[in-house]
Amino acid sequence: MNNFSHQQLRKIGRQIFTAGGASPDEAALVTDVLVDANLMGLDSHGIIRVVWYMDDLLNNKIQPGAPLTVSRESTTTAVLDGGGNFGAVAAMQAVNLAAEKAKQHHLGCTTVSNCHHMARLGAFAEVVARQHNMICLATASWSIAGHFVSPWGGREPRLTTNPFAYAIPTDHDPFILDMSTSAISEGKIRLFRNQGEELPDNFVLDAEGVVTRDPNDFYGPPGGTILPFGGVHGFKGFGLGMLVEVLSNTLSGHLATAENPYGQRACFLVIDPGQFAPPTEFKTAIEQLKSYIKSSAPAQGYDEVILPGEYHFRRKARREREGIPLDPETWDQIVETARRVGVEIDNTVED
Amino acid sequence: MNNFSHQQLRKIGRQIFTAGGASPDEAALVTDVLVDANLMGLDSHGIIRVVWYMDDLLNNKIQPGAPLTVSRESTTTAVLDGGGNFGAVAAMQAVNLAAEKAKQHHLGCTTVSNCHHMARLGAFAEVVARQHNMICLATASWSIAGHFVSPWGGREPRLTTNPFAYAIPTDHDPFILDMSTSAISEGKIRLFRNQGEELPDNFVLDAEGVVTRDPNDFYGPPGGTILPFGGVHGFKGFGLGMLVEVLSNTLSGHLATAENPYGQRACFLVIDPGQFAPPTEFKTAIEQLKSYIKSSAPAQGYDEVILPGEYHFRRKARREREGIPLDPETWDQIVETARRVGVEIDNTVED
Numbered sequence: 001m002n003n004f005s006h007q008q009l010r011k012i013g014r015q016i017f018t019a020g021g022a023s024p025d026e027a028a029l030v031t032d033v034l035v036d037a038n039l040m041g042l043d044s045h046g047i048i049r050v051v052w053y054m055d056d057l058l059n060n061k062i063q064p065g066a067p068l069t070v071s072r073e074s075t076t077t078a079v080l081d082g083g084g085n086f087g088a089v090a091a092m093q094a095v096n097l098a099a100e101k102a103k104q105h106h107l108g109c110t111t112v113s114n115c116h117h118m119a120r121l122g123a124f125a126e127v128v129a130r131q132h133n134m135i136c137l138a139t140a141s142w143s144i145a146g147h148f149v150s151p152w153g154g155r156e157p158r159l160t161t162n163p164f165a166y167a168i169p170t171d172h173d174p175f176i177l178d179m180s181t182s183a184i185s186e187g188k189i190r191l192f193r194n195q196g197e198e199l200p201d202n203f204v205l206d207a208e209g210v211v212t213r214d215p216n217d218f219y220g221p222p223g224g225t226i227l228p229f230g231g232v233h234g235f236k237g238f239g240l241g242m243l244v245e246v247l248s249n250t251l252s253g254h255l256a257t258a259e260n261p262y263g264q265r266a267c268f269l270v271i272d273p274g275q276f277a278p279p280t281e282f283k284t285a286i287e288q289l290k291s292y293i294k295s296s297a298p299a300q301g302y303d304e305v306i307l308p309g310e311y312h313f314r315r316k317a318r319r320e321r322e323g324i325p326l327d328p329e330t331w332d333q334i335v336e337t338a339r340r341v342g343v344e345i346d347n348t349v350e351d
Numbered sequence: 352m353n354n355f356s357h358q359q360l361r362k363i364g365r366q367i368f369t370a371g372g373a374s375p376d377e378a379a380l381v382t383d384v385l386v387d388a389n390l391m392g393l394d395s396h397g398i399i400r401v402v403w404y405m406d407d408l409l410n411n412k413i414q415p416g417a418p419l420t421v422s423r424e425s426t427t428t429a430v431l432d433g434g435g436n437f438g439a440v441a442a443m444q445a446v447n448l449a450a451e452k453a454k455q456h457h458l459g460c461t462t463v464s465n466c467h468h469m470a471r472l473g474a475f476a477e478v479v480a481r482q483h484n485m486i487c488l489a490t491a492s493w494s495i496a497g498h499f500v501s502p503w504g505g506r507e508p509r510l511t512t513n514p515f516a517y518a519i520p521t522d523h524d525p526f527i528l529d530m531s532t533s534a535i536s537e538g539k540i541r542l543f544r545n546q547g548e549e550l551p552d553n554f555v556l557d558a559e560g561v562v563t564r565d566p567n568d569f570y571g572p573p574g575g576t577i578l579p580f581g582g583v584h585g586f587k588g589f590g591l592g593m594l595v596e597v598l599s600n601t602l603s604g605h606l607a608t609a610e611n612p613y614g615q616r617a618c619f620l621v622i623d624p625g626q627f628a629p630p631t632e633f634k635t636a637i638e639q640l641k642s643y644i645k646s647s648a649p650a651q652g653y654d655e656v657i658l659p660g661e662y663h664f665r666r667k668a669r670r671e672r673e674g675i676p677l678d679p680e681t682w683d684q685i686v687e688t689a690r691r692v693g694v695e696i697d698n699t700v701e702d
Contacts, residue, residue, distance in 0.1 A: 076427065076458045077626040107427045107458040107620075111627060135597070154647030154656040166594050175597070177590035200583060209650035231582035232551060239517075239528035239659040245640065246486070246519050246526070253628025256640040269458075269620075275428040276462060277604025289596065289607040296505030299560035305505040308590040 002331065003323030009035045009047050012338065012345055016050055019341035020057045022064040026089050030119075033088040037120040038324045040312035044187050045119045047326070051333045053086070053116065054340065061261060062086055062116045068093045071252075076105045079252050082115025087264045088123070090115035095124040095268040099132045102270035111252045113265035121266070122178030122309075125167035128270055129174035135273060138165040139244040140266040144257050149182045150225035152238035155209025157225045158256075161185050162244035167309075169273075170286050176309030181241035183227045183234075189215050202231045353682065354674030360386045360398050363689065363696055367401055370692035371408045373415035377440050381470075384439040388471040389675045391663035393529075395538050396470045398677070402684045404437070404467065405691065412612060413437055413467045419444045422603075427456045430603050433466025438615045439474070441466035446475040446619040450483045453621035462603045464616035472617070473529030473660075476518035479621055480525035486624060489516040490595040491617040495608050500533045501576035503589035506560025508576045509607075512536050513595035518660075520624075521637050527660030532592035534580045540566050553582045 013031030018024055030053070038046035056062050066083030068090055073079070078097055082090030094112035101108030118124070121140050128136035142160040149159040161180040168175040183203040192199050193215035206212040207222035218224045228237030247267035249256070254265070273282045296305045326334075338345050364382030369375055381404070389397035407413050417434030419441055424430070429448055433441030445463035452459030469475070472491050479487035490513070497511040512531035519526040534554040543550050544566035557563040558573035569575045579588030598618035600607070605616070624633045647656045677685075689696050 072627065074457045074626045076456055077623075079627050105427055105456060105458075106425045107456075107460055109458055109622060135602070137594075150650065151644050151647055151656045153650055153653035154644075155650040156647035158644050158647050158656075166590075168594070168597050175593060177587070177594065179584075179587045179590060183584070202582075205650055209648065209653075211651075229581065229584045229587060231553075231584070233530075233534070233580045233582070233588075235659075236528070236530045236580060237584075239530065242526060242644070242659055243488075243517050243519070243528065246637070247622075250636045250640050251486070251622070251624055251627045251633065253632035253636050255636055256643045269622075271460060271598075271602070271620075272428075273602055275425045276423065276430050276602045281604035282602065285601045285604050285606055286597070289601050292607045293502050293505075293509050293593070296502055296507035296509050297560065299501065299504055299506040299556055300562075302504035302560075305502045305509075308586075308593055 001325040001327055003325050004331075005323050006035050006039055006320060009038065009324060012334065012343075013047060013050055015343045016054060016338050016341060017064070019338075019343050020054055020064065022086070026064055026086060029092055030086045030088045033119045033123045035324070036123060036316070039316040039319045040120075041315040041319070042120055042312070044185065046324075047334065048330050049117065049119060051337045054337045056116060058340065068112070076101050076107055076109065078110045080110055080112040082112055082262065082264075084262050085115055087116045087118030091118045091124045091266060091268075092127065094266065095128060095136065095138070095270075098136070098268040098270040099128050099134060102134055102272045103132065106272045106275040108270040109267065111248065111265070111267045113249070113252060113254060114260060114262050115264050116262050118264050118266060120178065121163045122165040122167065122176050124268060125165045125178075126174060126176055128268075129167035129169040129176075132270070133169045133273075133279075135169070135271040136167050137269040137271075138266065139163070139247045140264060141245050141248040142263050142265075143260040145259070146263065148186050148226050149241065150205060150209075150227060152228055152235045155205050155207070155225060159241045159245055161226070162241040162248075164240060164244055168286070170290060171283060173309060173313045175307055176312070178309075179229075181229060181237050181244055183229045183237070186218075186226070189218050189226070193219070202227055202234070352676040352678055354676050355682075356674050357386050357390055357671060360389065360675060363685065363694075364398060364401055366694045366696075367405060367689050367692060368415070370689075370694050371405055371415065373437070377415055377437060380443055381437045381439045384470045384474045386675070387474060387667070390667040390670045391471075392666040392670070393471055393663070395536065397675075398685065399681050400468065400470060402688045405688045407467060409691065419463070427452050427459055429461045431461055431463040433463055433613065433615075435613045436466055438466045438469030442469045442472075442475045442617060442619075443478070445617065446479060446487065446489070446621075449487070449619040449621040450479050450485060453485055453623045454483070457623045457626040459621045460618065462599065462616065462618045464600070464603060464605060465611060465613050466615050467613050469615050469617060471529065472514045473516040473518065473527050475619060476516045476529075477525060477527055479619075480518035480520040480527075483621070484520045484624075484630075486520070486622040487518050488620040488622075489617065490514070490598045491615060492596050492599040493614050493616075494611040496610070497614065499537050499577050500592065501556060501560075501578060503579055503586045506556050506558070506576060510592045510596055512577070513592040513599075515591060515595055519637070521641060522634060524660060524664045526658055527663070529660075530580075532580060532588050532595055534578045534585075534588070537569075537577070540569050540577070544570070553578055553585070
């Protein structure tokens with residue numbers, strides 16, 4: 001592992017994406033979503049994604065510069081088409097439109113489809129809490145090519161990891177939950193396989209629909225599926241995954257099995273707390289909830305109670321100081337991707 | 352166990368509540384929510400609750416006939432006060448107001464507090480899907496007296512079982528999820544204790560914050576707590592429980608530790624799908640999603656994939672034909688409660 005400053009990774013990401021045809025604004029936005037994920041410790045959604053994104057961009061599977069278009073719109077709602085642009089570009093416009101509508105009409109909800117990978121879903125909810133001081137619920141799913149997750153009681157894949165996220169404003173960092181509704185992601189199963197380790201129980205089914213702890217059973221052939229999260233409560237994970245699918249996709253009239261070369265679709269719902277209580281009362285109540293929750297003595301094996309998102313914000317503060325660790329293989333892939341678009345990476349670069 | 356027809360239980364419930372001072376409409380609404388829960392197999396939220404409700408009503412802890420009042424209101428939102436009435440009475444008005452606002456402005460959100468127990472939260476979401484053809488998300492929590500659930504990493508109770516429910520309209524029964532965000536309810540721990548059985552793993556902590564399978568450890572003294580649901584993913588259950596708490600309570604400016612003699616508070620959010628796609632397209636997409644999900648071959652130990660709510664609707668159809676089983680102790684309690692308000696129950700009663 002080598003440590004890289006977030007400024008250095010931001011500079012590299014921007015260079016690569018602009019060399020690939022993205023505008024400076026698009027390149028900055030997409031890079032920032034990725035590098036912020038690294039800072040928060042969510043490395044699977046971090047700068048490593050530059051490799052995939054640029055591969056797709058060079059194969060015409062991302063359309064940088066494509067405008068977001070509005071298919072349907074009302075005072076409080078909108079259905080948006082990302083035009084094949086980067087997912088983060090489409091998502092940021094979609095969530096900001098939902099927030100604008102909520103500012104005027106107290107609630108706002110937008111859906112967006114036909115865009116590439118958004119990376120960390122919580123990033124878009126976070127913007128609403130931090131910049132607009134409102135509550136955001138967000139859901140995202142992927143077209144059939146990403147269906148790895150079985151429905152509860154089934155052994156064939158019918159859903160993606162279908163993440164759900166929310167952000168709730170506080171006087172300091174927002175409360176943020178950013179969770180998949182599946183027991184594990186495909187990327188993490190790969191990690192277990194590569195490290196020769198057994199999976200936890202109730203994460204994966206083999207092709208016969210039997211719970212397995214062998215990551216190879218997922219890959220097959222014949223391949224297995226990922227279970228909804230929740231263990232014995234997996235029906236809850238499945239039920240939440242179905243809600244994510246309906247809001248992100250079905251709500252806008254799209255079929256579950258429709259192919260979409262750009263894959264991602266999402267829903268952003270914004271609630272203005274200012275309509276439910278005077279802002280000072282809401283803030284006071286949130287701060288009091290925070291103190292009350294954190295005042296619980298720790299359970300065995302824990303040092304303290306931490307709030308949704310708190311772990312990741314602490315990680316972010318530390319990595320802003322100490323840097324972001326990347327393994328040599330990841331770094332080589334980024335350097336190689338840069339070379340493909342004529343960007344020479346200077347390892348000594350600092351902002 | 353004896354079987355009772357749902358008509359018989361409905362008649363008894365109405366008689367008891369009207370004898371206690373509820374209007375015929377209130378008595379019918381509260382009773383129907385309870386008996387429908389029995390029909391769906393959710394007996395802990397069924398007719399047995401008549402005993403508690405009447406006890407509280409006779410002790411002035413329910414105010415039948417109390418009007419719902421509006422504390423704050425906008426075109427899309429409202430904050431409601433149940434006036435101490437039955438929870439079902441307050442919740443039904445609150446969810447219908449959210450639906451009315453969504454009909455006019457495409458989204459609607461209401462919160463309600465200061466009411467007694469609502470029973471099955473999904474009942475109110477279901478009304479939106481069936482009668483208004485819209486999507487409803489619902490959350491509910493209880494004042495500090497109901498705090499039995501520890502935050503993730505903690506050993507002291509800070510939340511209630513904080514249920515989350517949704518209903519999504521289809522051409523037949525809606526998709527319904529109605530789940531607590533905790534691993535188990537207090538009532539079910541009692542059942543394990545009374546039957547001398549061990550709890551599943553990761554459901555309960557003892558007073559020291561150590562996972563225990565002994566239901567007596569929950570009751571103490573010193574007492575333990577219930578874990579958030581999710582097993583190794585309990586941080587997800589906790590995160591969802593926090594969202595439920597914020598929407599149901601904090602959003603309206605209420606403190607986490609505020610005492611409230613009537614206990615229950617909730618939030619209902621309604622989305623009009625008609626603003627996102629033409630109704631026929633949405634219905635087609637929902638039916639196709641339904642078929643696609645159900646087309647998965649079953650996993651080991653399952654006969655088929657069932658949709659959120661499907662199990663309960665099947666149970667309902669069967670119990671409408673075959674009756675609702677009640678144990679003699681429950682029946683005796685209901686008969687005794689009826690006597691307290693001068694209602695003689697005729698066991699042969701049929702509608």
